[in-house]
Every structure is written in structure tokens, then in C-alpha cells.
Amino acid sequence: MKQDVNFNSTALIFMVIICLTIPKCYNSEVQGQYGQIVGVWNITYQSGGNEQLLTISKEIQYVDLVIYDVDLSSGKDFYFEVHADNPKLASIEKRIERSELTGTPASWQGAVPVQTHHFGFTNIYVTVHTSDGANVERSPSDLTLIIARRERLDEKIFTYTASALLLLMFLNLGGVLDLQRLKEIVLRPIAVSIGFATSYILMPLIALALGYCFLSQYQELKLALFFTALSPSGGLANICAIFLKGNVNLSIATTTINSLMSLAIFPLWILILTQTIFTNTELDVPFLDLAGSALALVCAIALGMLLRFFLPKTTSLIFRFLKPFCACLSLCLIGMTVGINAFAFKELTGMIFLAALFLPILGYLLSYGISILLRCTAADALTISIETSVLNMTVPIMLLQHCFDEVRADLTLIVPITAALISLVMMIVIYTIRRMFGLNKNLDGDAFVSQVELISFEDYNKEEEVTIGHITFRNRKSVF
Missing domain, CATH: 1.20.1530.20 (Na+/H+ antiporter like fold)
Incomplete structure (x- = not known):
């Protein structure tokens, strides 16, 4: 009986270690170390700033983005994806293939379509993926997207x-x-x-x-x-x-x-x-x-x-x-x-x-x-x-x-x-x-x-009695 308890305890500890270790191994494999896929690359707006203002709209709006300092010497096949931190505020679907990059070091600049949903602040970031899906890197810096309401x-x-x-x-x-x-x-x-x-x-x-x-x-x-x-x-x-x-x-x-x-x-x-x-x-x-x-x-x-x-x-x-x-x-x-x-x-x-x-x-x-x-x-x-x-x-x-x-x-x-x-x-x-x-x-x-009473429901419901001869009249008091 005691051996069964020890065995169960050992098995439980082993399972906990496995559960804690597997995600780390998986993350290290997927995320990788920054700079291993296409070198030390980064992103910015075409204007050179780090913020851009959009308004809430049903129409698609565009953000001018630049990806630069991309190293193509490794020969790896890869692609970039653009994301928004908070999809409740804005949604972005943009994929950039390796063939779209130009220059040495390689870069890409263009308009990224953005669909805004709610006012607030969210960040735009870019990830680079190897085509086999074995490794993913995230841009070292994010860009702030400011979404405002339209003035009415x-x-x-x-x-x-x-x-x-x-x-x-x-x-x-x-x-x-x-x-x-x-x-x-x-x-x-x-x-x-x-x-x-x-x-x-x-x-x-x-x-x-x-x-x-x-x-x-x-x-x-x-x-x-x-x-x-x-x-x-x-x-x-x-x-x-x-x-x-x-x-x-x-x-x-x-x-x-x-x-x-x-x-x-x-x-x-x-x-x-x-x-x-x-x-x-x-x-x-x-x-x-x-x-x-x-x-x-x-x-x-x-x-x-x-x-x-x-x-x-x-x-x-x-x-x-x-x-x-x-x-x-x-x-x-x-x-x-x-x-x-x-x-x-x-x-x-x-x-x-x-x-x-x-x-x-x-x-x-x-x-x-x-x-x-x-x-x-x-x-x-x-x-x-x-x-x-x-x-x-x-x-x-x-x-x-x-x-x-x-x-x-x-x-x-x-x-x-x-x-x-x-x-x-x-x-x-x-x-x-x-x-x-x-x-x-x-x-x-x-x-x-x-001493004039302010109008109230009690005033409206009061009745007056008026006697004329032997006849008594009851009139509801009017407030007007």
C-alpha cells in the first residue's frame, strides 16, 4: 500500500514537470531567438513616427508601414505577417512574402489595410515566419495605433x-x-x-x-x-x-x-x-x-x-x-x-x-x-x-x-x-x-x-366643497 502511494506521488511529480517543461520547449522552438531568421530587422511608419491616428469607420483605412534591415543572406524561405494587439479595436490581415522585399539590406514599404471597430489604443506588430512553420519571431518594437471617434x-x-x-x-x-x-x-x-x-x-x-x-x-x-x-x-x-x-x-x-x-x-x-x-x-x-x-x-x-x-x-x-x-x-x-x-x-x-x-x-x-x-x-x-x-x-x-x-x-x-x-x-x-x-x-x-405650494400630486387630488343654497358641489382642484 505504501509503495502504491509513493509510486502515485512520483508519477504526479513527473507529470507536473512534463507539463511545465513541454510549453517551454514548444515556445523556444516556435518563438526562437530574435535575429536568427532574417537578421536584426525592425519596423516603423513611413512618416518616421511611432503613432498614427485613425477613426472608427466601416470603411477600410490604411497604415503606411516600413520593414527594414532584413538580411536575405541566410537563404531561408520566410514571410511577414502584420497584427494588431487588440482585435476588438482593430483587425489587420496582411501577409508579405519574401519576393516583395527589395534592396540591400532588404526592406518593404506599403499600405496595410486596417478595419477599426472601437475607439482606444492598440499596438501594431509584425512577425516573421519560416515557411515550414518551425520558427517565429516578433518585431522588437511595436507601433501605437490611436483610434478616435468621428466628430459629430x-x-x-x-x-x-x-x-x-x-x-x-x-x-x-x-x-x-x-x-x-x-x-x-x-x-x-x-x-x-x-x-x-x-x-x-x-x-x-x-x-x-x-x-x-x-x-x-x-x-x-x-x-x-x-x-x-x-x-x-x-x-x-x-x-x-x-x-x-x-x-x-x-x-x-x-x-x-x-x-x-x-x-x-x-x-x-x-x-x-x-x-x-x-x-x-x-x-x-x-x-x-x-x-x-x-x-x-x-x-x-x-x-x-x-x-x-x-x-x-x-x-x-x-x-x-x-x-x-x-x-x-x-x-x-x-x-x-x-x-x-x-x-x-x-x-x-x-x-x-x-x-x-x-x-x-x-x-x-x-x-x-x-x-x-x-x-x-x-x-x-x-x-x-x-x-x-x-x-x-x-x-x-x-x-x-x-x-x-x-x-x-x-x-x-x-x-x-x-x-x-x-x-x-x-x-x-x-x-x-x-x-x-x-x-x-x-x-x-x-x-x-x-407660502404658495409647489405643484404636487397631493394638490392635484384635493377636492373643494362649494355650497350654494342646499346643494353642495365638489370640484377637483385644478393645478392649471
Whole structure:
């Protein structure tokens, strides 16, 4: 019995050695040692560079390739094949026979057909094969193929349309600002300061930590997550504050101040990052774009305040239809952004999803806890957590497109889009839970200056009783 066990053990060890040895022998036979078949040969583009740009297209495109320093003195019969590292991005089928080489030392130059499938980066390499298939060598250097998306007219139309819808939203929000409450917020800026600190200190630190946990091998994706956390929330946070019965005045004030302060905070953070973490990345701040966005936001809010002062009836109308109107605008903006950048969802991975998931959740919980610890009211704490955790997808997309080339920017767009969508879903879940348990009530009775109720389903379902003589009429309350 003992001998059988020893025999089985010996046989198992022998089989393991065979399994480990055969592949090595096979690889050494097939791959061979570089330079044995046709000497020390190499490849390059005809332009002399090491990168070439193509676009995604159903039509065949061509790459001008040069194979040079080929030694024909060995007399071996061989042929070359051109390959792409990632066939999901591009496919290449090209075979070059020995008879096609010319000169001494021999060389070949010509156009290699490439079929592109998806944007991204892939390498082109060349292999040389002996005709009997006994040996194969790979080119010592690869060439980078950059595959970009074609520029589309609808993206430019989207940019202008989204800007107009966003300004219209802030115009309406400016019309519901309470100047007295706004004055109190400015004179006692405790809540605004907490919102500023959680947005520009807490959230970036959370993003850096999540980047190291989930995206440690992808420098561009870590930077995309950081930009997503650093960007001011925007109008969607104001709409969420309205639906969740937060302090709308504080929400708009925080959004405005954070947008203006981004002109100073963005360069400061980028300076810190380039000196410590992203040392090999060239980052720049699009000052003109940020300044233009902040100025447009302030002007839209100011115009809304002027309309309220000179046209008070217009303000009442805005109050009545603020929720459905701004909700429709927000959904249009989100739908347009996701629709235009739908190609980015092919880059979504489990790690990207987890990083985008934890960013708004941790931001909401930590900012709410900090606000309560610093003795903010329930309405202000809720508003600060909304401002911190509702993520903007427009600003980080702009920053990524400014810092990276087109292809790298396209590869990283999935991070801000996913994080922003998750933050919106989180707000919808919170709103649903609050409505189910009867918790979605005004925590601050003075959050709105007007007592005009915002339009809601409860308003629509209310009935009025009118008595004329001995007859009572019941009319469903109209919201129009």
C-alpha cells in the first residue's frame, strides 16, 4: 500500500514537470531567438513616427508601414505577417512574402489595410515566419495605433442646448430666492462654509482613497474620479433640495459660491496633485470655460431675482410650476448627456462601478454626519449632504476633454457619467423612502419665502366643497 502511494506521488511529480517543461520547449522552438531568421530587422511608419491616428469607420483605412534591415543572406524561405494587439479595436490581415522585399539590406514599404471597430489604443506588430512553420519571431518594437471617434454635429448642438437649458433652470431658481434669508446665510456663513469644505476637501479625499482602492492601475480613471468629486454640484442638487424639502436658499447659495470658488480651488488642487500623486501627468485648468460657466450662472440667478422684483406675478407662476418644470429640464439634460456619450458605457467595469457607487454614498453620509455634529439644523444638514453628494457630469467631462487627448478623454468619460447617475438614483431612493414613511416634510418652514405650494400630486387630488343654497358641489382642484 505504501509503495502504491509513493509510486502515485512520483508519477504526479513527473507529470507536473512534463507539463511545465513541454510549453517551454514548444515556445523556444516556435518563438526562437530574435535575429536568427532574417537578421536584426525592425519596423516603423513611413512618416518616421511611432503613432498614427485613425477613426472608427466601416470603411477600410490604411497604415503606411516600413520593414527594414532584413538580411536575405541566410537563404531561408520566410514571410511577414502584420497584427494588431487588440482585435476588438482593430483587425489587420496582411501577409508579405519574401519576393516583395527589395534592396540591400532588404526592406518593404506599403499600405496595410486596417478595419477599426472601437475607439482606444492598440499596438501594431509584425512577425516573421519560416515557411515550414518551425520558427517565429516578433518585431522588437511595436507601433501605437490611436483610434478616435468621428466628430459629430449632434455633440456641438448638445453643448449649446445643454447650456441654454441649464441657464433657464438657474433663471427659475433665482426667481424663488428669498433675499432676507440669503442675507442671513451670507452674514452667518456656517452652513455655506461646511458645504464648501465637504465639497472641496472631503469629497476629493474620498475620491483619492477610492481611486487607490479600485482603480490603482489606471491613472487616467483615478483622475476622472477625482475631477468628478471636485466639480461643483450644479442645478440638479438644487432640484433635489426642492423635492426633499431642504433649504433651497442655502442650496442655491452653496452652488453659486462653490462655482465661483472653483476658479481658485481647481488650480490649488491640481498644483498639489502634480507635485505629489500625478507627477507624470500634465494637467491644466480651463480658466476661461470655468469662469464663463460661473459668470453665466450668476447672471441667470440675478436675472431671475430681478424678474421677481419687477414681475411678482411671474414669481408666483414659477413657484407653482417650479418642481415639474425644473424636473423636466434636469431629465432632459441627463438624457441628452447620456445619449450623446452612450458609447462610454462599453468601458464600464466592476471596479469603475464600485468606485462610482461609493463616492456619492460616502459623501452623503459623512457630510450629513459632519453637519449634525456642527449643530446645523436638520434642513441645512440635509441640504449640505445633497450639495455634496449629487455629482455633476458636465464639468468633469469638460475637464477631462481639456486635460487629455480625445481618445483618452473618451475612455474616462464613463467615470463621471456613472457616478452622476448613481448619485441621482440615490436621491430618488431617499425621496421614495421619505415619502413612504411620511418623512418628506418641510424641516424648515421659512425655507421658502412664499407660502404658495409647489405643484404636487397631493394638490392635484384635493377636492373643494362649494355650497350654494342646499346643494353642495365638489370640484377637483385644478393645478392649471
